[in-house]
Amino acid sequence: MIEVQGLRKTFNKGKVVAVDEVSFSARDGQITGLLGPNGAGKTTTLRMLYTLLNPDAGQMRIDGIDPAAEPLKVKRALGVVPDSRGLYDRLSARENIRYYGRLQGLDKATIDQRIERMAGVLDMHEFIDRKTNGFSQGQRVKVAIARALIHEPRTVLLDEPTNGLDVMTTRALRGFLQQLKREGRCVVLSTHIMQEVAALCDRIVIIAKGRVVAEGTADELLRRSGRDNLEDAFVQLIGSDEGLLA
Amino acid sequence: MMSVFAKEVLDNFRDRRVILNTLILGPLLGPVIFAVMISFMTQQATERMEAPLELPVIGAENAPALIGYLEREGVIIKDPPEDPEGAVRREEEEIVLRIPADFGSAWRAGQPAPLELIADQSLRYTGTTISRVRGYLNRYAGQISQARLQLRGVHPDITRPLQISVVDLSTPESRGGMLLAFLPYFIMITVFMGSMHMAIDTTAGERERRSLEPLLINPLPRWQIMAGKLLATTLFALLTLALGLVAFVVAMGFLPTADMDMALNLDFRVAALAFALVAPVALLAAALLTILASFAKSFREAQSYMGMVILVPMIPSFWIMIDPTRTETWMTLVPLLSQNVLILGLVRGEPLNMAWIGMSLASTTALALLLAAIAGTLYNRPKLIFTSD
Numbered sequence: 001m002i003e004v005q006g007l008r009k010t011f012n013k014g015k016v017v018a019v020d021e022v023s024f025s026a027r028d029g030q031i032t033g034l035l036g037p038n039g040a041g042k043t044t045t046l047r048m049l050y051t052l053l054n055p056d057a058g059q060m061r062i063d064g065i066d067p068a069a070e071p072l073k074v075k076r077a078l079g080v081v082p083d084s085r086g087l088y089d090r091l092s093a094r095e096n097i098r099y100y101g102r103l104q105g106l107d108k109a110t111i112d113q114r115i116e117r118m119a120g121v122l123d124m125h126e127f128i129d130r131k132t133n134g135f136s137q138g139q140r141v142k143v144a145i146a147r148a149l150i151h152e153p154r155t156v157l158l159d160e161p162t163n164g165l166d167v168m169t170t171r172a173l174r175g176f177l178q179q180l181k182r183e184g185r186c187v188v189l190s191t192h193i194m195q196e197v198a199a200l201c202d203r204i205v206i207i208a209k210g211r212v213v214a215e216g217t218a219d220e221l222l223r224r225s226g227r228d229n230l231e232d233a234f235v236q237l238i239g240s241d242e243g244l245l246a
Numbered sequence: 247m248m249s250v251f252a253k254e255v256l257d258n259f260r261d262r263r264v265i266l267n268t269l270i271l272g273p274l275l276g277p278v279i280f281a282v283m284i285s286f287m288t289q290q291a292t293e294r295m296e297a298p299l300e301l302p303v304i305g306a307e308n309a310p311a312l313i314g315y316l317e318r319e320g321v322i323i324k325d326p327p328e329d330p331e332g333a334v335r336r337e338e339e340e341i342v343l344r345i346p347a348d349f350g351s352a353w354r355a356g357q358p359a360p361l362e363l364i365a366d367q368s369l370r371y372t373g374t375t376i377s378r379v380r381g382y383l384n385r386y387a388g389q390i391s392q393a394r395l396q397l398r399g400v401h402p403d404i405t406r407p408l409q410i411s412v413v414d415l416s417t418p419e420s421r422g423g424m425l426l427a428f429l430p431y432f433i434m435i436t437v438f439m440g441s442m443h444m445a446i447d448t449t450a451g452e453r454e455r456r457s458l459e460p461l462l463i464n465p466l467p468r469w470q471i472m473a474g475k476l477l478a479t480t481l482f483a484l485l486t487l488a489l490g491l492v493a494f495v496v497a498m499g500f501l502p503t504a505d506m507d508m509a510l511n512l513d514f515r516v517a518a519l520a521f522a523l524v525a526p527v528a529l530l531a532a533a534l535l536t537i538l539a540s541f542a543k544s545f546r547e548a549q550s551y552m553g554m555v556i557l558v559p560m561i562p563s564f565w566i567m568i569d570p571t572r573t574e575t576w577m578t579l580v581p582l583l584s585q586n587v588l589i590l591g592l593v594r595g596e597p598l599n600m601a602w603i604g605m606s607l608a609s610t611t612a613l614a615l616l617l618a619a620i621a622g623t624l625y626n627r628p629k630l631i632f633t634s635d
Contacts, residue, residue, distance in 0.1 A: 050463050051463075052459065052462060052463065052628065052631060052632075053628055072465045072466070072467070073465075075463060075464065075465035076465045078463070080460070080463045081460075082459050082460055082463065083459075084456035084457070084458070084459040084460060084632075085456065085460065086452075086455040086456030086457030086458075086460070087455075087457060088253075088257055088455075088457060089455070090257050090258075090260035090261055091253075091256070091257060091260070095256075099249065099253045100460075100464060102249035102252075102253075103249050103250070103461075103464035103465070103466055104464060104465060105465070144460065147460075148460070148463075
């Protein structure tokens with residue numbers, strides 16, 4: 001469960017306002033989509049949630065924990081697949097995941113057991129013991145997800161997770177996110193792709209120019225904009241089609 | 247923290263190129279090249295000293311007595327080349343002796359008889375030959391002047407108002423120390439080179455491959471992640487240092503030190519002491535290079551910074567080499583400089599000054615820890631985390 005109230009972040013000593021008065025909530029057992037054109041402030045919002053940036057103003061709670069006050073506790077509660085998904089090329093996929101397991105403070109037996117299970121769910125058996133040098137985008141994303149979820153967090157944040165993936169891998173990833181949702185986790189993903197939100201998300205938060213311009217289910221958003229498809233609704237709500245095709 | 251350390255070590259040991267460069271070529275190449283060079287130079291010098299001296303002479307018929315003396319001394323008198331100046335200039339001959347036609351008349355008149363040595367003194371390799379020729383000529387002149395004085399009833403000692411003798415207190419060890427003057431320089435470079443790759447890979451490299459942001463999302467204080475990286479870098483620096491010192495001890499064992507009338511005070515005990523002295527520098531180098539590399543966005547950018555930083559450890563070494571001074575207490579308080587002067591004392595076989603060693607260790611460790619503490623705060627700056635922003 002994530003609750004965000006009046007979040008604000010500026011760069012360059014206040015000259016650039018990246019996130020302005022952003023408020024939304026994301027519930028357990030649901031997939032929440034942060035939808036917005038490139039540069040709308042999605043990534044900055046997520047970075048504040050996973051404590052790599054400090055907000056200038058506003059309140060955040062993740063399962064009741066304040067990231068600003070207890071960053072380590074929040075990091076244990078979160079599983080994050082950020083926009084940067086670099087792996088260590090000289091280590092095998094298994095070693096990459098194991099490293100994060102250790103950093104999460106898990107013992108060896110738990111790590112091994114979870115890697116096995118994750119390899120099954122994400123279909124990684126074929127390449128789990130290969131060095132990640134030369135992996136395809138799809139294989140890399142799978143490893144990045146596995147290492148981010150090794151500690152079985154209750155809340156999962158994904159920044160543009162389907163970026164650079166082919167159709168098949170995207171489908172598999174969506175299936176995996178649905179499964180996380182069925183397990184009762186709180187899943188938040190950011191994207192600029194309409195279809196993704198329509199296919200996946202229970203709740204949609206539309207962000208444009210650092211502000212939340214609309215929030216609700218797909219149906220609610222259609223009703224509010226008075227349009228009959230989500231793409232038109234999106235353009236109507238953010239007030240332009242700028243950045244949509246990027 | 248230890249997980250980070252273990253991973254960085256494993257990760258970098260996997261890279262065969264890194265291992266080859268930092269752990270094998272780096273520390274081993276220097277000593278080997280040095281040993282080969284010194285042996286070669288000594289051998290050349292001895293050969294030059296002992297080989298029979300061949301001397302082309304122009305106008306040998308003008309001074310038969312002098313030529314006879316030179317031949318008795320074992321000098322091989324050769325016919326002169328047609329164009330003596332040109333031959334020397336073209337480096338066909340090292341030196342040519344010209345005896346002018348008026349040599350005989352000046353000699354008989356009791357005036358200084360002219361002799362010309364044609365040589366190019368800027369060619370360093372001719373130095374030995376020139377001084378050998380001068381030596382023969384001076385001894386000949388000495389004998390003649392003594393004979394002339396005695397003939398006139400004057401005791402030759404009258405022309406020697408002073409008798410100077412130098413009581414040389416240098417020991418074979420201290421003379422060997424002169425040869426090892428470059429050793430501190432080499433050791434410092436080894437330490438910095440040893441930590442360089444690792445410092446870049448764990449910071450700028452991590453950023454370049456976009457793995458730093460996910461790494462920092464793990465529930466560890468950021469300073470601990472940095473500390474793990476620093477430890478791994480320091481370990482590499484220490485390994486390189488140890489290997490370099492061992493290589494040096496072994497390589498110097500092959501030197502013909504007896505021929506040079508020297509003894510190299512560089513055994514494993516001295517090497518171990520040097521290791522202990524320089525160990526804090528490993529942390530210092532690791533922290534300094536890590537701080538710099540953290541500001542770079544890519545491997546290449548970091549490497550270009552390193553080129554300049556690598557000059558830092560050279561400054562004190564060069565200063566000591568160019569302007570050798572007595573060790574003073576304040577020197578032992580300056581990191582990098584203190585290691586230089588103390589290692590020099592060590593290889594000269596001077597007694598250990600525990601206070602100096604303690605001050606050097608303490609001051610260097612303090613600076614190293616300060617830099618490490620600064621490094622530990624770096625990942626609190628968002629600018630150093632994100633690849634694109």
